[in-house]
Amino acid sequence: MxxxxxxxxxxxxxxxxxxxxxxxxxxxxxxxxxxxxxxxxxxxxxxxxxxxxxxxxxxxxxxxxxxxxxxxxxxxxxxxxxxxxxxxxxxxxxxxxxxxxxxxxxxxxxxxxxxxxxxxxxxxxxxxxxxxxxxxxxxxxxxxxxxxxxxxxxxxxxxxxxxxxxxxxxxxxxxxxxxxxxxxxxxxxxxxxxxxxxxxxxxxxxxxxxxxxxxxxxxxxxxxxxxxxxxxxxxxxxxxxxxxxxxxxxxxxxxxxxxxxxxxxxxxxxxxxxxxxxxxxxxxxxxxxxxxxxxxxxxxxxxxxxxxxxxxxxxxxxxxxxxxxxDAPVTITGPTRPRELPDEVTGHLRFEDVRFAYPGADTDVLRGVTLDVRPGETVALVGATGSGKTTLTALVGRLADVTGGRVTIDGVDVRDVDLTRLRTVVATAFEEPVLFSASVRENIALGGTDATEQDVRQALRVASADEFVDTLPWGLDTRIGEQGLSLSGGQRQRLALARAVVGRPSVLVLDDPLSALDVHTEAEVEHALRSVLADVTALVVAHRPSTVQLADRVALLVDGRITAVGTHSDLLADNEEYRALLSSLDDELRGEEVA
Known part of the structure; x- marks a missing residue:
């Protein structure tokens, strides 16, 4: 359109x-x-x-x-x-x-x-x-x-x-x-x-x-x-x-x-x-x-x-x-009287009977999602294509707003928090790691307000990206091509992770961070993810079994509803729908590797 x-x-x-x-x-x-x-x-x-x-x-x-x-x-x-x-x-x-x-x-x-x-x-x-x-x-x-x-x-x-x-x-x-x-x-x-x-x-x-x-x-x-x-x-x-x-x-x-x-x-x-x-x-x-x-x-x-x-x-x-x-309306705005988050945000993330429908749509994409992500916990969001995983993650940082229910961080509705403050607390790394025609330093610094050289270096170390950045012709000052296409998929993904953590967020949202990576690159990024997820509350969209295993718990999303929550091993043992979904993901992954 x-x-x-x-x-x-x-x-x-x-x-x-x-x-x-x-x-x-x-x-x-x-x-x-x-x-x-x-x-x-x-x-x-x-x-x-x-x-x-x-x-x-x-x-x-x-x-x-x-x-x-x-x-x-x-x-x-x-x-x-x-x-x-x-x-x-x-x-x-x-x-x-x-x-x-x-x-x-x-x-x-x-x-x-x-x-x-x-x-x-x-x-x-x-x-x-x-x-x-x-x-x-x-x-x-x-x-x-x-x-x-x-x-x-x-x-x-x-x-x-x-x-x-x-x-x-x-x-x-x-x-x-x-x-x-x-x-x-x-x-x-x-x-x-x-x-x-x-x-x-x-x-x-x-x-x-x-x-x-x-x-x-x-x-x-x-x-x-x-x-x-x-x-x-x-x-x-x-x-x-x-x-x-x-x-x-x-x-x-x-x-x-x-x-x-x-x-x-x-x-x-x-x-x-x-x-x-x-x-x-x-x-x-x-x-x-x-x-x-x-x-x-x-x-x-x-x-x-x-x-x-x-x-x-x-x-x-x-x-x-x-x-x-x-004249296009700005539908996502900061509150006139914002509520303050605690000085020390724990990152307790809750979805309370969340509903969402796109403008003009007749049906809801999300139909009463309730999920509790405890401080410091990593929850993997698993579901078939079209189940609403990406839509759900977009609600945390208010890239979209709920049409029913609410999303809270430390008990405060995200719609009541000042937008700038909210987006320093919540960081997002998308499925496709978008980079800009700028230096490595500038790309990483986009993720944090007034990020210093030390902050950028620390973020690169956490994302296991410091070694390959140091091998670039001008290090941090190396300009990467449009969309970062001069880099490999794993390098782009690790830079995207570094950008997400440079501002030291309390809540990290990752939309399928291992997508479109080969087996060797996946191992590199997975290692970086383990370091990234150690100190934050994280909601991770998972399309690969290896991503699921990084999580403390797994939430199964089916047709816009959470139908099961538990550890990977528990769901694998007790939930037939989860086993079938994971099996289909395994088959898709093998097909990609053969191709």
């Missing part, structure tokens, strides 16, 4: 842009100053034709060249002021616009970190990436340029028409008649372009997802020879995006054609009427030249309307896409 792709309504576009106003508040005076500078610049440009009129109808017409000095100086001053104000506009707005972009991006990233795992399960990473990068760049361009010039150019068009009316009412009327269709044409094409802009942005997100997944899954693609298949998928998506972009160009081309031809018709009308006026003696040459110069000066404000409307539409759809993610 990906994000919704509804076509935006015009009111929705405006509302999405208006919601950005809190981010613009700190820089509003810079924006106003930038708009004022560019307006002043263009007013200077409009005044130059009036100076030209005075020159032609005064000193030139009378042959008095001595009177040219001051008008020429005035024209030069107006031109220099126009250039200076234009430069000032850019200096005023460039910094604030990039600051707004950075704040929006930072806010979005923080929100993504707060959103529940269920949100990230539903959304493609490429769609999120396109919103955080390309969409926010579109908004920056709108803030820095399109928004300002859309207002200023509209004002200049009105002022320019006013100047033409002052020069001659008929000249003003001719230009106004040619300008009025712009409103209708722009409105007609604006709605079409808005739909295409949203579609192109969504398709860009899909394309980014395909690229990202093909890069991250390159080993799978090569192993199964599926590179050509994904290349065909990529090409199909690229062609769809190209088709949408060409349709955007087509719409823009029609709009630009109309916008360009109307000013040309206006200038033609001005020349025709002016020629007759000069011939009849009802108009001076200076007036006609000034009118044509004003109409020519208005060409860029007129021509730019189409492009500015397109940029505004793209910015509006970018804002809608931004708010789609930013």
């Amino acid at each position: 990906t994000e919704p792709k509804d076509e935006p309504a015009r009111g929705q576009n405006l509302a999405a842009l208006r919601r950005l106003s809190p981010y613009l508040k700190p820089v509003r005076w810079r924006m106003i100053g930038s708009a004022t500078a560019v307006l002043g610049s263009m007013v200077c440009g409009l005044l130059i034709p009036l100076v030209l009129q005075r020159i032609l109808d005064g000193p030139v017409a009378s042959g008095d060249t001595s009177a040219l000095t001051w008008p020429i100086i005035l024209a030069v001053v107006l031109g220099a002021t126009e250039a200076l104000l234009f430069f000032t506009r850019r200096r005023l707005i460039s910094g604030p616009s990039t600051r707004v972009e950075a704040e929006l991006r930072e806010d979005l990233y923080r929100h993504l970190q707060r959103l529940p795992i269920s949100f990230h399960d539903r959304w493609q990473s490429g769609q999120l990436l396109s919103r955080a990068v390309s969409d926010l760049s579109t908004l920056r361009r709108f803030i820095a340029f399109a928004a300002i010039f859309l207002v200023v150019n509209s004002l200049i068009l009105v002022l320019g028409l006013g100047v033409l009316f002052v020069l001659d009412p008929v000249l003003g009327a001719i230009s106004t008649v040619c300008a009025l269709p712009l409103i209708l044409i722009s409105t007609l094409y604006e709605s079409k372009y808005s739909v295409l802009a949203r579609r192109a942005q969504d398709q860009t997100g899909d394309l980014a997802t395909t690229v990202e997944e093909s890069v991250l899954g390159i080993r799978v693609l090569k192993a199964f020879g599926r590179g050509p298949h994904l290349a065909a998928t990529f090409a199909r998506q690229a062609r769809a995006l190209r088709h949408t972009e060409l349709r955007k160009v087509h719409v823009m081309g029609l709009l630009w054609a109309a916008i360009i031809i109307l000013p040309e018709l206006a200038i033609g009308g001005l020349l025709l009427y002016g020629t007759f006026g000069i011939t009849n003696g009802t108009m001076t040459l200076g007036t006609l030249v000034a009118a044509v110069a004003v109409a020519t000066y208005l060409r860029w404000p007129t021509d730019s309307i189409g492009w500015l409307l397109a940029e505004s539409n793209q910015a509006a759809t970018a804002a809608i896409r931004y708010w789609e993610v930013r």
Whole structure:
């Protein structure tokens, strides 16, 4: 499932842009100053034709060249002021616009970190990436340029028409008649372009997802020879995006054609009427030249309307896409009045009639789970695929919240504990050991607040990872590749264990820590696990008999319920369902070894 792709309504576009106003508040005076500078610049440009009129109808017409000095100086001053104000506009707005972009991006990233795992399960990473990068760049361009010039150019068009009316009412009327269709044409094409802009942005997100997944899954693609298949998928998506972009160009081309031809018709009308006026003696040459110069000066404000409307539409759809993610509810939050855990947390973990159902699901995944994990005890959670083991472990650190019952640590409901405090008490190592493109030190230090060099070294020793880390080219400073794929499975797993214990948690949750390891690597990690589990309360999801034997007790989870709890030997002797499950796990393991 990906994000919704509804076509935006015009009111929705405006509302999405208006919601950005809190981010613009700190820089509003810079924006106003930038708009004022560019307006002043263009007013200077409009005044130059009036100076030209005075020159032609005064000193030139009378042959008095001595009177040219001051008008020429005035024209030069107006031109220099126009250039200076234009430069000032850019200096005023460039910094604030990039600051707004950075704040929006930072806010979005923080929100993504707060959103529940269920949100990230539903959304493609490429769609999120396109919103955080390309969409926010579109908004920056709108803030820095399109928004300002859309207002200023509209004002200049009105002022320019006013100047033409002052020069001659008929000249003003001719230009106004040619300008009025712009409103209708722009409105007609604006709605079409808005739909295409949203579609192109969504398709860009899909394309980014395909690229990202093909890069991250390159080993799978090569192993199964599926590179050509994904290349065909990529090409199909690229062609769809190209088709949408060409349709955007087509719409823009029609709009630009109309916008360009109307000013040309206006200038033609001005020349025709002016020629007759000069011939009849009802108009001076200076007036006609000034009118044509004003109409020519208005060409860029007129021509730019189409492009500015397109940029505004793209910015509006970018804002809608931004708010789609930013408005996603943060369902797991810290309590308003958190309860304090004891200073010395023992790690007594209890599940009390716990129920859980995914949003929108008709049935519960967990159906009244009750389990007591005593301080310092290791309990292995065993069950068939789909029985709810991983879901249960996610509830301890509040990666998900119960929909019924409660989970407690030392008698305190985890929902009543401050989230930051809870996640220093509870550490989790996942089935797939995810590592980041950073140094070994940075990867380990993620597991503990303000972890020192000594803490990192101690965690590596506990996880039996210190020896292989010391053999890396730069030791702790060695950068490991994306997802740690430059390391072996056992090395990744041991680094994940070190990260889990570096913060000295009281409760450790391990989701199948020996999964996908060969026999020799399993022995290495198992040795590390024995050291890791010695001093903490641990809940371990077990898919291998060797993991079960690390536990003090075993809990059998069947269809979302705990059906038996006991030692491995007791359950093996007394519980037929447990024996059958362990036998199936043994068969799967032998099959993996043979393969």
